[in-house]
Amino acid sequence: MRGGQSHQRGDAACPVDADDLPDGVVVADHRGRVVAVNRAACRLTGTSREAVLGRNFADVLPFRDHDGRDWWKWLDAYGGLRIRSRQPECSLYLPGGQELLVAARFVRVPERGGDVARVVVTLRGAAARARLERSRADLVSTVAHELRSPLTSVKGFTATLLAKWGRFTDDQKRVMLETVNADADRVTRLITELLDVSRIESGRLQIHRQVVDVPARARKIIAGRVAAGEPEERFRLEVTGGLPEMWLDQDKVDQILGNLLENAVRHGRGTVTIVVEPLEWGVAVSVRDQGEGVAPELASRVFRQFWRGNARRRGGTGLGLFIVKGLVEAHGGSIDVRRAPGGGAEFRFTMPAGTPDFA
Numbered sequence: 001m002r003g004g005q006s007h008q009r010g011d012a013a014c015p016v017d018a019d020d021l022p023d024g025v026v027v028a029d030h031r032g033r034v035v036a037v038n039r040a041a042c043r044l045t046g047t048s049r050e051a052v053l054g055r056n057f058a059d060v061l062p063f064r065d066h067d068g069r070d071w072w073k074w075l076d077a078y079g080g081l082r083i084r085s086r087q088p089e090c091s092l093y094l095p096g097g098q099e100l101l102v103a104a105r106f107v108r109v110p111e112r113g114g115d116v117a118r119v120v121v122t123l124r125g126a127a128a129r130a131r132l133e134r135s136r137a138d139l140v141s142t143v144a145h146e147l148r149s150p151l152t153s154v155k156g157f158t159a160t161l162l163a164k165w166g167r168f169t170d171d172q173k174r175v176m177l178e179t180v181n182a183d184a185d186r187v188t189r190l191i192t193e194l195l196d197v198s199r200i201e202s203g204r205l206q207i208h209r210q211v212v213d214v215p216a217r218a219r220k221i222i223a224g225r226v227a228a229g230e231p232e233e234r235f236r237l238e239v240t241g242g243l244p245e246m247w248l249d250q251d252k253v254d255q256i257l258g259n260l261l262e263n264a265v266r267h268g269r270g271t272v273t274i275v276v277e278p279l280e281w282g283v284a285v286s287v288r289d290q291g292e293g294v295a296p297e298l299a300s301r302v303f304r305q306f307w308r309g310n311a312r313r314r315g316g317t318g319l320g321l322f323i324v325k326g327l328v329e330a331h332g333g334s335i336d337v338r339r340a341p342g343g344g345a346e347f348r349f350t351m352p353a354g355t356p357d358f359a
Contacts, residue, residue, distance in 0.1 A: 024100075024123030028057040030116060032078065044100060044123050057119065063092040063102060077106065082113045091126065099126040146190050150183035193319045197305070200326030207330055209354055212248040214283055215239045218274045221257045230265065240277040247354035252327045257285070259320040260347050264289040268344055282333070282352040288340040299337050324349075 018025050024041030028034050037052045045061065052060050063071035071092050089103035101124040108114040157176045161168070168176075199205040215237065222235045257274070264272040268289025275286040294302055303325040305318065328335045328349045335349035 026052070026057070026061065026121045026123070028077075028119045028121075030078070030118070032057045032119075034060055035118075041123055044125060045094065046096075046098075057121075061121070062095055063100075064095075065090070065092055071102070075104065077104065077119045078116050082108070089122075089124075100124065101126055143190065143194065147187060150186045153183045154180050154187075193323060196323045196326070197319055200323065200330075205326065205330045207249045207252065209247040210250055212246050212250045212253055214243065214246055214248075214253065214285065215276050217250065217253050218257055218276065218285075221254060221261055222274070224258075225261060225265070234265075234271060235261075236271055236273045238273060238275045240275070243276065243278050243283055244353045246283055246351065248331060248351060252330070256324050256327050256349065257287075259324045260287040263287075263320060263347070264291075264345070267291060270344070279350060282350060282354075284348060284350045286346050286348040288342070288346045289344040290340070290342060291344045293339050293343060293345045294337050302337050303335070321347075 018036070018038040019040075021038060021040060024044045025036070025038045026034060026041050027036040034052050034055055034057060037049055042048055042052070047060070057077070058070075058072040065071055075087060085106055085108070087104040087106075089101050091099055092102045093099055103122050105120045105122075106116050107118040107120065109117040157180050161173065161176060165173075196205075218237050222237065225235065226232045261272060261274075264287055268291030270290025273286075273288045275288070277284050277286075303321050305322045324347075325335055328351070331351050332354070333349055333351040335347065338346050338348065340346035
């Protein structure tokens with residue numbers, strides 16, 4: 001089956017073959033008889049061209065909706081309003097229970113208000129949508145789990161303080177308020193992560209470039225970890241060679257380094273080393289730990305949503321590395337994970353130097 005459109009390459013026309021389309025296409029004439037079907041449609045419906053061509057549309061594709069109703073009866077492809085031009089995509093089922101996403105277009109002659117000359121039905125597998133729905137369900141479950149603990153703590157301590165304020169010493173009140181404050185910070189971090197995930201997935205992440213001293217930002221992140229109680233000797237910063245002037249989003253660089261250090265501290269052991277080195281076109285930053293490392297078969301999964309590494313050391317939402325990858329790529333860079341020279345995991349990302357108008 002050949003389409004009527006073509007792509008031009010120089011003086012030669014490249015006709016479009018419907019068998020090259022990723023979605024299934026089935027076309028019926030004005031009598032409802034199938035006149036064309038592509039390879040994807042045969043694959044999705046488990047049939048062949050020979051078994052389909054010339055037969056009635058409704059017999060070839062006996063679709064039912066969620067309630068078991070015959071799709072063709074309520075579609076009424078050749079009747080109904082003459083202004084109808086399409087049927088939006090919906091989820092339908094074949095007799096064997098296979099789910100497909102189906103849409104229809106009515107080709108009329110004349111185009112406005114004419115009789116239906118052809119009905120073009122497109123078919124898509126529902127597996128991708130099912131994966132998306134599972135991902136969304138996982139996100140909702142993760143958010144609910146992560147919010148429950150801090151909010152329960154905040155509610156418990158505030159209710160106790162309001163009901164029994166006079167019974168507690170100043171030191172006891174301070175401890176409870178510090179806990180409430182820490183849990184509020186935890187909720188804020190979770191909301192920030194969810195917003196970042198949304199912006200990354202929708203392509204709405206904005207980069208505000210300025211000159212950034214990458215080693216200085218690394219020192220700041222390390223100082224923050226030390227101030228929070230980590231021993232200073234656990235961290236080491238190595239800067240090799242002269243670095244180019246880097247135009248980056250400073251807040252996002254801090255977020256990248258902070259998440260990678262958090263991951264190294266949470267899942268690794270021993271000294272955490274940050275290595276900053278120049279490239280011909282930018283800079284490379286490696287964050288290394290001395291833990292068990294990441295198995296090669298897991299390397300492709302670590303940047304997916306909800307990856308938590310060692311199941312025995314649960315903690316966090318599992319969104320940190322996904323966000324890191326999105327932030328690095330938004331700068332035009334790349335990131336991977338490998339085995340560190342001394343064992344453990346090494347997360348290495350590269351960033352192009354950029355310019356002030358490269359935003």
